[in-house]
Amino acid sequence: MAAEKHLKRSVKSAVITVPAHFNNQQRQATKDAGRIAGLDVKRIINEPTAAALAYGLHSKSHSLSSATKNEDGSVKSNVVIFDLGGGTFDVSVLTLDGGVFEVKATGGDTHLGGEDFDNGIYEWCLEKITKEHGEKEADAIRASARASSRLRRAVESAKRTLSTVSNIEIEVDRLSSTVDFCETLTRTAFEELNGHLFQRCIDTVQSVLVDADCTLGDVTDVVLVGGSTRIPQLQKRLHELFDGRIELCKSVHPDEAVAIGAAVQGHILSTGAGGGGKDLDAASSTTDLLLLDVTPLSLGIELDGRLMSVLIKRNTSIPCRKTRTYTTVDDWQTEIDVVVYEGERPSIDANNQLGSFVISGVERARAGDPKVDVTFALDANGILNVSALDQVTGAEATAEIKAEQGRLSPQDIEQMIADAETYRAADVELVAKSEYKVALEEAFFTAQAKEGKNDEDELELADLMDWLELDSEGATLAEMQGKGRILEDKYGMIVAS
Incomplete structure (x- = not known):
């Protein structure tokens, strides 16, 4: 869009x-x-x-x-x-x-990821609160979605600022009914907190x-x-x-x-x-x-003994195509289950199953005599197709990765496409809301940086930020625009998506 x-x-x-x-x-x-x-x-x-x-x-x-x-x-x-x-x-x-x-x-x-560095500062703040106000107060803040969200916003802002300054004051007024949080975090302390992540x-x-x-x-x-x-x-x-x-x-x-x-x-x-x-x-x-x-992971099939035989090794350039020959484990066996896995462990129990299929019509012979070629074809998107072919009988089968563990069947896809058309108007409204919310947030931060605000202004802006973080998801576009008019009328902000 x-x-x-x-x-x-x-x-x-x-x-x-x-x-x-x-x-x-x-x-x-x-x-x-x-x-x-x-x-x-x-x-x-x-x-x-x-x-x-x-x-x-x-x-x-x-x-x-x-x-x-x-x-x-x-x-x-x-x-x-x-x-x-x-x-x-x-x-x-x-x-x-x-x-x-x-x-x-x-x-x-x-x-x-970056959130882990935020977590280090967040826990540091809670430790400070515990020392000054007690563990019960710190646990209450941790359990409160509103208080926790406000503290995390301040923490993320502090982390970003510490990339350009040597220390930053983390300040969150009225974090709870008894806590006005204010602590100075130095870049050195931040580096010590997150040394293990580096x-x-x-x-x-x-x-x-x-x-x-x-x-x-x-x-x-x-x-x-x-x-x-x-x-x-x-x-x-x-x-x-x-x-x-x-x-x-x-x-x-x-x-x-x-x-x-x-x-x-x-x-x-x-x-x-x-x-x-x-x-x-x-x-x-x-x-x-x-x-x-x-390819980021090795790809292979299950062997007798629940072991994985790798056809395509991790970090193989794609697109690629690999074929290996396998045989039967029982006399007179005419069917072979081909179970496909990805992962780096020798045991299939520690790897991820992608799918399975059966090849029928395998040469009827003593165990170890039939020869079945299994081919893995990995395309440029990293998506796998698997086939098996008996060298004597010509019997052939192809893998179908079924609609499981996040995969969608063609019918599921078609239904979702139809649903997308049905709800297109609602989706347009959703996009408009998302774009307006971004503009509203930008206007809010500009208003927040303005000087000359009184306590009533600060409280009003804090309430607006809480609404944006916690209550705006279910709001209509008209309700969002109402919040925008507050910024426009009182602070001279222009809110335009």
């Missing part, structure tokens, strides 16, 4: 980015969601890979002091994409050789480098992606990891890199080389870029 508003035309095709650690089912669910939204999903790509494309687009017109040059003059570099957002953390190692991006390895921590980030980088068969000395560039990479201590530790010889790349906007990369990939996939807009055209031609992504 926002893209259509900006472009002033309808959008029917899309490249969608996902966290690098997304599995097969999550990728398929994302593609299904795109189709339900009326989009032709041209490609699903990993977020760090998209960021690398944005970096590559930039580097085509900027010299890389740390990169090496091939005999033909093209640039070759080994790039670490460090992507730390609000709720996810991904690291990828890529080789950029001329215009070819090859992902060597990817990994991440599904339980690490170390987890560094450990992940080192682990992915090992997977990529790449040493610290081989790395030529480190690209920072995601708002949390603005934290100075994190940048310092990365700089020290590479012995200070690499300047961290900040030329690509950390909040926009993934979106820019998706746009580049869309341009590459489009039929015409032109029409990519001034930013794409400035890099001469994105058709000179070739992207070779990888």
